[in-house]
Amino acid sequence: DGALRGVDRVTTGVTDTISETFFEPTLRLGVTGLSQAGKTVFITSLVANLLDRGRMGRMGAVAGGHIEAAFLQPQPDDTLPRFEYERHLAALTGPDPHWPDSTRHISQLRLSFRIRPGGMLAGMRSARVRHIDIIDYPGEWLLDLVLLDKSYAQWSAEVLARMEKRDFAADVLAQLRATDATAPHDEATAQRLTEAFTRYLQQARALGLPDITPGRFLLPGELAGSPVLTFVPLAGAGGRGALVREMARRFDAYKAQVIRPFFRDHFARIDRQVVLADVLGAIHAGPEAVDRLGQTLTELLSAFRPGRNAWLARLLGGRRVERILFAATKADHLHHSQHARLTAIMAALLRQSRDRADFAGARTQALALAALRATIEETHDRDGQSLDCVRGRLLDTGRQAAFYAGELPDDPMQLVGPARAGAAHWLDVDYQIMRFAPAPLTRAPGDGLPHIRLDAAAEFLLGDVLR
Numbered sequence: 001d002g003a004l005r006g007v008d009r010v011t012t013g014v015t016d017t018i019s020e021t022f023f024e025p026t027l028r029l030g031v032t033g034l035s036q037a038g039k040t041v042f043i044t045s046l047v048a049n050l051l052d053r054g055r056m057g058r059m060g061a062v063a064g065g066h067i068e069a070a071f072l073q074p075q076p077d078d079t080l081p082r083f084e085y086e087r088h089l090a091a092l093t094g095p096d097p098h099w100p101d102s103t104r105h106i107s108q109l110r111l112s113f114r115i116r117p118g119g120m121l122a123g124m125r126s127a128r129v130r131h132i133d134i135i136d137y138p139g140e141w142l143l144d145l146v147l148l149d150k151s152y153a154q155w156s157a158e159v160l161a162r163m164e165k166r167d168f169a170a171d172v173l174a175q176l177r178a179t180d181a182t183a184p185h186d187e188a189t190a191q192r193l194t195e196a197f198t199r200y201l202q203q204a205r206a207l208g209l210p211d212i213t214p215g216r217f218l219l220p221g222e223l224a225g226s227p228v229l230t231f232v233p234l235a236g237a238g239g240r241g242a243l244v245r246e247m248a249r250r251f252d253a254y255k256a257q258v259i260r261p262f263f264r265d266h267f268a269r270i271d272r273q274v275v276l277a278d279v280l281g282a283i284h285a286g287p288e289a290v291d292r293l294g295q296t297l298t299e300l301l302s303a304f305r306p307g308r309n310a311w312l313a314r315l316l317g318g319r320r321v322e323r324i325l326f327a328a329t330k331a332d333h334l335h336h337s338q339h340a341r342l343t344a345i346m347a348a349l350l351r352q353s354r355d356r357a358d359f360a361g362a363r364t365q366a367l368a369l370a371a372l373r374a375t376i377e378e379t380h381d382r383d384g385q386s387l388d389c390v391r392g393r394l395l396d397t398g399r400q401a402a403f404y405a406g407e408l409p410d411d412p413m414q415l416v417g418p419a420r421a422g423a424a425h426w427l428d429v430d431y432q433i434m435r436f437a438p439a440p441l442t443r444a445p446g447d448g449l450p451h452i453r454l455d456a457a458a459e460f461l462l463g464d465v466l467r
């Protein structure tokens with residue numbers, strides 16, 4: 001039986017490989033990061049800039065003239081929502097430019113290229129087609145991997161213990177503690193408690209805390225309101241029909257019917273991955289927020305560590321993500337003289353995560369980028385000192401304003417890791433007031449959208465397959 005299944009798998013593998021290698025190979029690029037990290041803007045600008053390659057000079061395939069054409073195609077997965085590229089692009093480039101709606105669930109877009117190979121055989125070889133399937137999914141869903149190893153009782157004990165230590169959790173914790181777990185299950189109670197618990201998770205995420213599972217409570221997609229998303233941690237045990245029994249059953253259903261299918265159907269098929277993080281937002285919020293972002297990234301990245309979870313390892317069967325890019329987004333909030341330091345901080349966060357999670361051969365790179373540049377740079381004179389500023393249109397008032405954001409440390413370890421400089425705050429300006437709207441664009445055909453190092457990101461992620 002085992003041997004037969006083995007043969008079956010090999011045969012399927014061969015068919016796949018033949019059709020993909022000889023005809024039109026496909027690469028699946030995953031794009032993730034927590035809510036507000038910049039996924040939607042990143043994908044929209046990446047696609048626009050790969051379709052119009054006027055600003056993608058750092059890509060070898062562009063500089064070398066290998067890309068004959070790029071075009072959008074119907075995606076292969078009929079049941080997955082399509083990434084709403086046209087709508088998001090219209091938001092960014094219309095007469096009243098605004099930021100698009102953020103990622104709420106998984107979606108996909110297929111971008112295809114006609115490529116003229118370079119080198120000695122260039123004249124003899126005909127152009128070939130390559131597909132890039134971009135898969136956008138919430139980082140919150142990735143964090144759920146840790147739940148697969150836990151029983152309901154374990155998970156409940158851990159969550160309740162963490163809530164004990166958090167002042168902002170007091171109300172919700174009191175509600176959970178006051179609930180008689182052995183009482184008969186009652187849907188109204190389950191819903192009321194779930195609402196309270198979801199509020200707690202939202203607050204935890206707003207504070208940048210890394211433990212915000214179950215991830216679908218924050219981004220439920222089409223499952224909003226379903227029983228599989230209506231459970232809370234409760235202490236104690238109960239007999240048949242008890243509330244706690246039903247909560248435990250739903251927790252198990254969440255693992256089997258929500259977490260596993262996501263990892264099996266989507267995550268396991270990803271070839272290359274970009275993980276986006278609002279590092280600047282964390283730096284502005286203070287040193288604790290940077291620590292928490294580091295922990296969250298480590299959690300996210302543990303999904304890419306082979307052997308992190310036995311079930312996932314079996315599922316992947318040795319297959320792994322080939323490249324992972326870690327990108328600090330929204331770098332247009334800083335003058336370019338600070339970008340190298342921002343990259344160094346992202347690299348330090350990555351190193352910290354890598355020390356704890358070995359990616360087993362995946363190539364990794366850290367980068368600071370702006371998918372859509374909303375500012376211009378200006379140097380101002382203040383008290384005889386010249387200050388490197390960025391200027392843009394403020395989201396709230398629509399007025400133009402220039403900011404000097406301050407300086408990042410030249411040694412990232414002053415901000416990241418055990419030796420970081422106590423409670424020191426870096427960057428002066430309040431990030432909340434420095435929220436820029438996308439700038440109105442006048443675009444010539446083939447121009448693409450203004451960005452910072454999006455082409456370097458694309459070169460690392462896709463450069464080799466487009467040549």
Ligand code: GDP
Nearest residue numbers: 035036037038039040041099102103370371372
């Ligand atoms: P998602 O939740 O990961 O999909 O995040 P979005 O792509 O929707 O981005 C969240 C917000 O971050 C946007 O609404 C913008 O305010 C901001 N943002 C994202 N990318 C950029 C960028 O390149 N430059 C600037 N200035 N802001 C950005």
